[in-house]
Amino acid sequence: MAIKKRPVSPRQKMINLMYVVLMAMLALNVSTEVLNGFSIVEESLSRTTANSAKENQVIYDDFSEQLKANPAKVKAWFDKAQAVRRMSDSLYNFADELKVAIVKEADGEDGDVKNIVGKEDLEAANQVMLAPGRGRGRKLYDAINSFRERILAMVTDPTQKAIISSNLSTDVPHNIQTMGKNWQEYMFEDMPVAAAVTLLSKLQSDVRYAEGEVLHTLVSNIDLKDIRVNSLNAFVIPNSQTIVRGDKFSAHIVMAAVDTTQVPEIYIGNRKMNLKDGLYETVCSRTGDFTLAGYIEMLNGNGERVRRDFSQKYTVVDPSATVSADLMNMLYAGYSNPISVSVPGVPLNKVTATMTGGTLQPVGPGRYIARPTAIGKDVTITVSSTNTGRVQQMGQFTFRVRKLPDPTAYIAMADEHGNPTRYKGGGLPKASLMAADGIGAAIDDGILDIGFRVLSFETVFFDNMGNAVPMVSDGDKFSDRQKTTFRRLARNRRFYISRVTAVGPDGLQRTLPTSMEVIVK
Template identity: 85%
Template sequence: MAIKKKPVSPRQKMINLMYVVLMAMLALNVSTEVLNGFSIVEESLNRTTVNSAKENQVIYDDFEAQMKSNPAKVKAWFDKAQEVRHMSDSLYNFAEELKLAIVREADGKNGDVKNIKGKEDLEAATQVMLAPGTGKGTELYKSINSFRERILAMVSDSVQRSVIESNLATQIPANAMSMGKNWQEYMFEGMPVAAAVTLLSKLQSDIRYAEGEVLHTLVANIDVKDIRVNSLNAFVIPNSQTIVRGDKFSAHIVMAAVDTTQVPEIYIGERRTNLTGGLYETICNATGDFTLAGHIEMVNGSGERIRRDFSQKYTVVDPSATVSADLMNVLYAGYSNPLSISVPGVPLTKIQATMTGGVLQPVGPGKYIARPSAVGKDVTITVTSTNTGRAQQMGQFTFRVRKLPDPTPYIAMTDEHGNPTRYKGGGLSKGNLLSADGIGAAIDDGILDIGFKVQGFETVFFDNMGNAVPMVSDGTRFSARQKETFRKLSRNRRFYISRITAVGPDGIQRSLTTSMEVIVK
């Protein structure tokens, strides 16, 4: 629907000019016969207001009709239109009550706005609008301001806003302000009845004009949602193009620039299908490549039936998943074993995994830490996917659980370039030996690098008679006695570090069977 606002006619422009001239003549105290000219302006304003009201009523009637035929589309704008009607009628009727009150103040209780006798009365308007305690001028001032702000909030066009704001302005000239007058005093103090009534009639005309501008804006907003495009295409939007056998294939079948308040006719192949919200689902019991094809039929804004074909390929695969140990092919009890878990075609955020015989902790998308609880008891990891909205098992994987192997003892030091290194036996300079604090132990085979805490060890020296002289360490550190013996060792003398005890991250204390031979260089 497109309703255009009529431009201001030359006749209306002349009426507006007459209104300005008559006001100027009144200010010059022209004879009372001039007041009869206000009747001409009053009648013309009333005709204009009636015509505006009729035009507005046409739009209201159209809103009613559209509301019945398509409430989902029209309701929001219909409600706004009713709000505009309510606040416009409220201010319009208030102005009408004031007109009647002023005329009756001048002509008595039987006064008639359409037949004013005391047009020249200068006290009636002042009494009704400005009397202390009962004057309605302040209330009218506030009502106009409130109406103007609420109406402007519904109009986006800058030209319309400017016209409405000007028509409903409540500013007064600077000279009036300098005399200490407010808006209601400036407008109604000492104003003849004919002029006061005409001012209120003009306000009523401005109200109906503003009401009409907002209604046209609301109607335009409804029209924006009509299907009026030159390119319409059908689309299939699948939840996933790769489907696990036994799971559902789900896809939304829509038309570009679709009007969601109208339900299109959807055909799969040549058979019409009733789909809730355009959602198509089918159980996939066989693997392979498939195609969902059909067409959509819909009626556009001009009543023409349009058709658009659609086609979407998808693949159905067998359940599969991949679980790989980041460090090795077994899991170690009591140790945080890192795992990576993935499923082809499924986002990592849609994958879940559980484990028997221990704890499986997620640490990121597709990343887990497995901690088996018992040595020798296999664990099973179960992988599920929620890619299609429901849990689907993708596979189970069994791992053997082993005890962490024994570590290798070493002495921490630096090489000739200052890089940290681990001495594990053989020739060792006396300077490096004396600078060492103690020994460490770790599984260090190029794949694993798991540190152990050394609890104690012995060094075994041989005297000149070939007798073994064992010395106990101070925990993980060399004892003072051992250090003193190091200082006395001559070149190519040998000693052994043995009977090492250490505890790993699994909490198991173990005695290492290996010993370290040190040759002083």
């Protein structure tokens, strides 16, 4: 497997710059709010360190495979790689222990390095690193020096040696502020927790970087980086195979195992192309299916001309998008309406949507919650695509906005199998009636299931003379008077639940126009 040695990335350079700026701001005694910036650097350093660890693990795995294939050749270098791993892990883990100790000193035993509460605490680092008799700063100082000396002995590139030596330096600058201070005092004395943790994270990142440089040096000694190929193939790598009319089709045309000392000749339709970095672009003015075809020519090691054909299909479509309300073909004011948004041929993470007349909140790829604000006022949803690197509007969609319909009152109970059910009128066993606490209300029509809060209701009974006797509830619960009346009801007697007042998720209060007839069985 090829192991590509990469220079310091722009992102890593930016992290280093952010670290320097934040340290400078801290030295100027800026407001403690600035300490939150260390969290950004800490997260970036952690990601960079994790990526370095993954790359190093790939090399370790390749060492293991090479050892199985050729033990005699690889054994010595494999053993050195394992020694590098042990001493790197030792310093890395020690720094990790110190981070935990400092955070727990500031936040207590429940302290979490990833969620520091006392970022501005100036005493925690002093106690852990500089406390007389038990401070661990001197031990860290010695560990860094030992690691640096051993690791530099394994690096042959002077430039890399200088970088590693600078990263792991324990020299103290000579100025008035540092006069008389040792390294650990210079680094951790009166240092806020957030800054101390970031310093240790930077040390961990430097350890993994140095570990990787040594591994690349060891790899080169067993030809692990050499790749010998016996096949050349031409490839077209498009940015997208589905193109919106008026947008660009972009594709990289490359040959596998390219010789970097010579540029291949690319022909499309028997016409030689002058493409920068092999990037081909053309404006797509017609819809339909198209094929990009041609061939690449280059010289092999023997000076022979090698030709490889390539072919790539792509599709050009008209601008289009799809917006559908998950519940029905309208939106309800004051309610969280689920919305699905998609564009044919465009990944969901490249599709965005906005709405007028309310809010549109993303809740997942292609999923939104729409909340219109005004009843009777249409809203417009605009869909855009960033599939080709620029924002392109794909369509606009208008929805009507209406008030939530009235709910239906019910009594919550269980059926003969113990499953929850909603009684909405008709025959009802007296035992079930007596077990019920009150009533609820909801829009429950098979499409919507929206709960309402019942504020009050009435039960209407009829005496032996046929006179109506209304009784008021206790909020959404049956009152004591109502329950006493239930106990006296004979079989086949009926009463009505009416004048139900409820409030929905839209905040509107309403009195239901219908009554529920209850027949006691």
